[in-house]
Amino acid sequence: MSTMDEISGSAPHIRGGRSAGWRGLGNMRELGLVLIILALCAVMSFASPYFLTWTNFRAMLLSFSIEGIVVVGMTVLLIVGAIDLSVGSVVCFSMVVGGFFFLAGLDPWSASLLAIAASAMIGVFMALCVTRIGLHSFIVSLAFMVIVRGLCLAITGGTPLSLFSLPASFKFIGQGNIYGIPVVIIIFAVVVAIFDFLLRRATVFRKVFYTGSNEKAAQYSGIRTDRVKFFCIVLCATLAGVAGVIYMARFGAATPTFGLGMELNIIAAAVIGGASLKGGSGSILGAILGMALLSVVSSSLILLDVSPYWQDTIRGLILLAAVSFDHVLHNRRMAGAPRPAGQ
Amino acid sequence: MSESLALEARNITKAFGPVQALNDVSLGLRKGEIHALVGENGAGKSTLMNIIDGILRPDAGDILINGRKADIASPAQAQRLGIGFVHQEIALCPDITVAENISMAATNHRRAFLMNYAETREHARAALAGLGDVDPDSKAGDLSISEQQIVEIAKALTLDCSILILDEPTAALTEREAGKLFQIMARLKQRGISIIYISHRMAEIFDHCDRVTVLRDGRHVSTRDVAQTDPEDIVRRMVGRHLGDLYPAKNRASATADVMLAIEGLCDGQRFSDVSFSLRKGEILGIAGLIGAGRTEIALSLCGLRPISSGKVHLEGRDITPASYPQSIAAGVVYLSEDRKGAGVFVDLPIAANISALAVEKVSGRSGFVIPSRERAQAARLGAALKLKYGSLDDAVSTLSGGNQQKVAIAKLLSVRPKVIVLDEPTRGVDVGAKAEIHRILRDLAESGTGIIVISSELPELIGLCDRAIVIREGRIAGEVEGSAMTEEEIIRLASGVGRKDGREA
Known part of the structure; x- marks a missing residue:
């Protein structure tokens, strides 16, 4: 009868049986990306007979699988409204630390765990700078990008660590196949599936969206936004550490210059996939599709014999085109909709 | 009749997709009057003002300034025609001084390569004179909301406007600060400036405005002299139904x-x-x-x-x-x-x-x-x-x-x-x-x-x-x-x- 009875009363029937689309508009973007990728594949299948082969697809998947694990972390970070420029350095750091402990006599599994823990510690330092000192994550991670790269060079003395003596059981992670499918791709798929689900459903990750969408409103909802940001920064660095260990198993070496410029590719993928640098939006699936688009483009450029000198320029233009297209589309949608009154 | 109107909107129609935001709305603003515009959110007030300010284009209808048809394609053009718009949400740059904020448009047109800060400050002081006690050298972000509002108004006035649109200016003000604003409005009115005043507050409208126009669901409902109507009547026209008592009974x-x-x-x-x-x-x-x-x-x-x-x-x-x-x-x-x-x-x-x-x-x-x-x-x-x-x-x-x-x-x-x-x-x-x-x-x-x-x-x-x-x-x-x-x-x-x-x- 009165307002209060209804507030404490039982739930009324919810109209419509539509599934809860937490991501709303995001779904449209993912569909759009799939269509663009399919269109590109269709064109390429005419242009090159090698394109539509399992070998080529396997190569493309392999090329972005390990990076894809880092993309997951970056997407979460972008959603919370932060960024991490140090991921390339941290991937390399994990590799180098793992290699160092292995060469020092530790078994590769323990060495890997130490490497991942060390990467997480880098994340903890960065998170402290962001949440305690109050610096922007851009600046903090820029500094750590250089600091950590320096550590890699210092640990290795500037030369690659040769890890040919890694046992086959460990190399299997990076080089093995299960039923003809590379283990790397399987790990990647599992990580993506888990985090895509978590991001949509887990209570903890919901707070990531709240914090990124409107930090003040999140605080005024009792959310400890500092802790949420802390968690995201450490998560991203940890996933970079995991990727580093897999790279170590894949290459059987630890190169102190590995992963230079990797962060840009990763941020680009997440942004093409719908993550906003302002925070509050993004999806794992979208980011992975963004990564796939970049990979298809790269593969196409190689198959079309485009000069390597021009490939970066073309990739950059495609990034710009994809993001602009989406922006224009989004704005048009907003302009067409009735605007909330009084604004 | 029409020659004494500073601004006239004739039969304005505007749709956003399927939503008819304005339907054949007309409004006449007399020279030197304070004209209240009221309506619930979604009634079309903001859309109408945005059309007058050149932010939106109407689907049909005309805007006349001093009896002459005007094609207002942009806020810049609206400025040239003497229309000043103080938006509900304050849009000042918080990190620069009040003076620089006030002369933003002037700086935009400036040909000289270097800024002339002495001149900027003088302009600001002149614009603020009679409006309120605001230091032109303080940063806009350090001011209280009411002071920021004064700066916004000063900014609009430096553009030689003869028509001023105030969109819910008192929403963020206390009674006393609002009182100051009304004094300012009265002074502007004496200078012959016509004001469109958007507000939800009946008391303000009946104390300080000359006429009041009600919009509802994108249509013009009525325009009356405030002396010939009362708050109950206006509220009823806005809502289109009887609200009963304005406030629930106390405990x-x-x-x-x-x-x-x-x-x-x-x-x-x-x-x-x-x-x-x-x-x-x-x-x-x-x-x-x-x-x-x-x-x-x-x-x-x-x-x-x-x-x-x-x-x-x-x-x-x-x-x-x-x-x-x-x-x-x-x-x-x-x-x-x-x-x-x-x-x-x-x-x-x-x-x-x-x-x-x-x-x-x-x-x-x-x-x-x-x-x-x-x-x-x-x-x-x-x-x-x-x-x-x-x-x-x-x-x-x-x-x-x-x-x-x-x-x-x-x-x-x-x-x-x-x-x-x-x-x-x-x-x-x-x-x-x-x-x-x-x-x-x-x-x-x-x-x-x-x-x-x-x-x-x-x-x-x-x-x-x-x-x-x-x-x-x-x-x-x-x-x-x-x-x-x-x-x-x-x-x-x-x-x-x-x-x-x-x-x-x-």
């Missing part, structure tokens, strides 16, 4: 009820000190005071959103003095921010997710996953209770009107079944209909035993809604008003410290 029994929440000697060491008051069962308690008096700071501190240096908060006899907001929520005391867009709702997120933000755990399973059906059920239940109007619970909150956004923010608070709700300006920027609904909701909550504390700068609201009010002046409780003593004069007297009898009750 007289609460005056003798037990104390529910007791605040004792709250200090924060900077903005307020020695604040003690209590909230009784079933009561709506108002907190009045000028902007900057410390009302919001006190509210934030009592909910643990701002640190305190000393003092206690007791709820039902238990010490719940919070060290953080999560502690306060757990104890049952929640806060609604005065800044709806900035701190109240997540505009880009779905309605359902907004409502569960205060306690996602409540709609999650034991495993830590959100259960969508539970989240939607909660949103549907609270939405129905608050008569929230929405398309789908998955829609972003940005698709809702201001009043409905505010209901989402209130639903969020109700999701944890709080014992006490502290609301800071709960009806700011909300239209008349939704405002009455929110008042009704608050009264219902109070009657069912939830303690309600309301901060409001709008005195009629405070007096109409609250059973009792405390008045804050310069961080201290200046007095308390109740029953027939709760009048605008008394509250203003206490808030401003004029003619004070000196006897601080708490």
Whole structure:
């Protein structure tokens, strides 16, 4: 009868049986990306007979699988409204630390765990700078990008660590196949599936969206936004550490210059996939599709014999085109909709 | 007739997709008049003003300036035609000085390579003269909201405008500051400037405007001399139905009820000190005071959103003095921010997710996953209770009107079944209909035993809604008003410290 009875009363029937689309508009973007990728594949299948082969697809998947694990972390970070420029350095750091402990006599599994823990510690330092000192994550991670790269060079003395003596059981992670499918791709798929689900459903990750969408409103909802940001920064660095260990198993070496410029590719993928640098939006699936688009483009450029000198320029233009297209589309949608009154 | 009109809008029609925002609307603004424009949110006021200012183009209809047809394609062109627009949301650059803000447009047209700061400052001083005491060298971001408003008006006036549009300028002002604004408006009127004044506040319109035009659902309802109409009539025309009493009946029994929440000697060491008051069962308690008096700071501190240096908060006899907001929520005391867009709702997120933000755990399973059906059920239940109007619970909150956004923010608070709700300006920027609904909701909550504390700068609201009010002046409780003593004069007297009898009750 009165307002209060209804507030404490039982739930009324919810109209419509539509599934809860937490991501709303995001779904449209993912569909759009799939269509663009399919269109590109269709064109390429005419242009090159090698394109539509399992070998080529396997190569493309392999090329972005390990990076894809880092993309997951970056997407979460972008959603919370932060960024991490140090991921390339941290991937390399994990590799180098793992290699160092292995060469020092530790078994590769323990060495890997130490490497991942060390990467997480880098994340903890960065998170402290962001949440305690109050610096922007851009600046903090820029500094750590250089600091950590320096550590890699210092640990290795500037030369690659040769890890040919890694046992086959460990190399299997990076080089093995299960039923003809590379283990790397399987790990990647599992990580993506888990985090895509978590991001949509887990209570903890919901707070990531709240914090990124409107930090003040999140605080005024009792959310400890500092802790949420802390968690995201450490998560991203940890996933970079995991990727580093897999790279170590894949290459059987630890190169102190590995992963230079990797962060840009990763941020680009997440942004093409719908993550906003302002925070509050993004999806794992979208980011992975963004990564796939970049990979298809790269593969196409190689198959079309485009000069390597021009490939970066073309990739950059495609990034710009994809993001602009989406922006224009989004704005048009907003302009067409009735605007909330009084604004 | 038409030659005495400074501005005329003729048969303006505008649609956004399927939504007819304006339908054959005409409006005439006489030279030197203050013309009030009223209507609920969504009535088409903003759309009409945006068309006059060149932000939007009409689908059909004409704008005439001084009897001549004008094709206004951009705000810059509107400026050249003498139209100044002070938007509801203040759009100043916070990091540069007042003078630089005022001369932004002039700087934009400037040919010279270097800035002439002396000249800029002189211009600013001239523009501000007679408007208010604002230092042209201070940074815009350091000013109070009312001072920023003055800067906005000065900025519009430097462009030689003959027509000034003020979109809800008093929404963020206290009564006294609003009084200053009306003096300014009267002075501008004497200079022959025509003003379109958008407001939800009837008292202002009837005290300071010459004519009033009502829009409803994108149509022109009426234009009247204020002398020939009354607030009841205008409100009825705006809403299109009879609102009954503007405010719900008060709860007289609460005056003798037990104390529910007791605040004792709250200090924060900077903005307020020695604040003690209590909230009784079933009561709506108002907190009045000028902007900057410390009302919001006190509210934030009592909910643990701002640190305190000393003092206690007791709820039902238990010490719940919070060290953080999560502690306060757990104890049952929640806060609604005065800044709806900035701190109240997540505009880009779905309605359902907004409502569960205060306690996602409540709609999650034991495993830590959100259960969508539970989240939607909660949103549907609270939405129905608050008569929230929405398309789908998955829609972003940005698709809702201001009043409905505010209901989402209130639903969020109700999701944890709080014992006490502290609301800071709960009806700011909300239209008349939704405002009455929110008042009704608050009264219902109070009657069912939830303690309600309301901060409001709008005195009629405070007096109409609250059973009792405390008045804050310069961080201290200046007095308390109740029953027939709760009048605008008394509250203003206490808030401003004029003619004070000196006897601080708490």
